[in-house]
Ligand SMILES: CCCCCCCCCCC/C=C/C(=O)SCCNC(=O)CCNC(=O)[C@H](O)C(C)(C)COP(=O)(O)OP(=O)(O)OC[C@H]1O[C@@H](n2cnc3c(N)ncnc32)[C@H](O)[C@@H]1OP(=O)(O)O
């Protein structure tokens with residue numbers, strides 16, 4: 001879809017890039033010429049991902065840093081190390097934590113577990129990079145992966161909904177504050193994209209997965225390359241005038257839930273015939 005060198009010369013950090021959508025994005029960025037660094041807590045997972053990906057071809061080497069983004073000092077150390085051989089160009093805030101729970105049953109530690117990763121961790125990494133971009137007068141680009149319930153809210157994933165709303169607010173706030181310095185911030189709001197991490201934590205019963213994947217106008221889940229293509233565009237210079245935007249990629253799922261009459265897609269042909277005005 002893109003020229004092979006779309007991202008050549010760009011250094012990109014993908015948080016949570018060892019698994020799932022983060023890994024898919026990291027692989028695609030690398031194929032388009034970016035020098036990609038992935039981070040996460042599980043070093044064995046990161047090392048294995050890099051080994052598998054780097055063995056495939058001679059695109060720029062993908063590297064990894066073990067880092068728990070909830071730990072501001074660890075984030076500082078990681079970002080310093082990344083900057084030691086030249087500034088980063090792109091940060092992709094992808095790392096997240098989530099699970100389903102009835103909200104009145106959440107413990108304070110459960111709330112903190114999700115807010116700590118998604119809200120605090122994401123802001124630590126973004127601020128650590130932004131400070132360096134501003135000090136070095138270097139153009140920067142931040143892409144955050146949120147979700148469509150960042151603006152609608154959602155039952156049963158309360159801490160995630162609160163945290164993703166915060167990340168969206170960060171995106172819009174900093175897009176204005178840092179735009180004059182050549183730093184852009186955008187977000188992607190995905191619908192269902194099957195990954196082990198999400199499905200293990202969010203699908204209560206296997207048969208519900210299929211129902212969930214089909215509850216959008218396109219009647220299917222997203223394909224990883226559909227999301228990674230969008231991410232490549234947003235982190236490339238081709239999207240240079242897009243700033244403070246959130247792009248939804250959900251097959252129309254959230255709109256389907258919004259329109260008051262959308263449920264009429266359940267009506268049969270007979271139902272529609274029956275309500276047609278009778279010709280005299
Ligand atoms: C119906 C079909 C649905 C299909 C899905 C479609 C997708 C739709 C869009 C969803 C949008 C967002 C998606 C995502 O973000 S997916 C990302 C999923 N990946 C991850 O979550 C990876 C990282 N996650 C984790 O590491 C853990 O899950 C966790 C977030 C819990 C953090 O781990 P940590 O080790 O820090 O936490 P602890 O295990 O020590 O637990 C801390 C406290 O949290 C309580 N807890 C943990 N899990 C649950 C649970 N399932 N329910 C209630 N409470 C939970 C735990 O008990 C601890 O509290 P206490 O000490 O008080 O017991």
Ligand SMILES: NC(=O)C1=CN([C@@H]2O[C@H](COP(=O)(O)OP(=O)(O)OC[C@H]3O[C@@H](n4cnc5c(N)ncnc54)[C@H](OP(=O)(O)O)[C@@H]3O)[C@@H](O)[C@H]2O)C=CC1
Nearest residue numbers: 016019020021040041042068069095096192193195197198
């Ligand atoms: N899959 C989907 O349908 C949807 C996903 N999303 C979003 O997409 C993104 C990716 O999710 P997905 O790929 O499905 O899930 P994964 O569970 O595969 O990815 C989450 C990643 O975050 C990393 N991570 C978690 N906590 C931390 C931490 N404290 N420090 C550093 N890294 C951390 C994990 O690695 P480790 O555990 O080793 O730290 C893991 O690699 C998330 O932002 C999610 O909210 C949004 C909407 C829908």
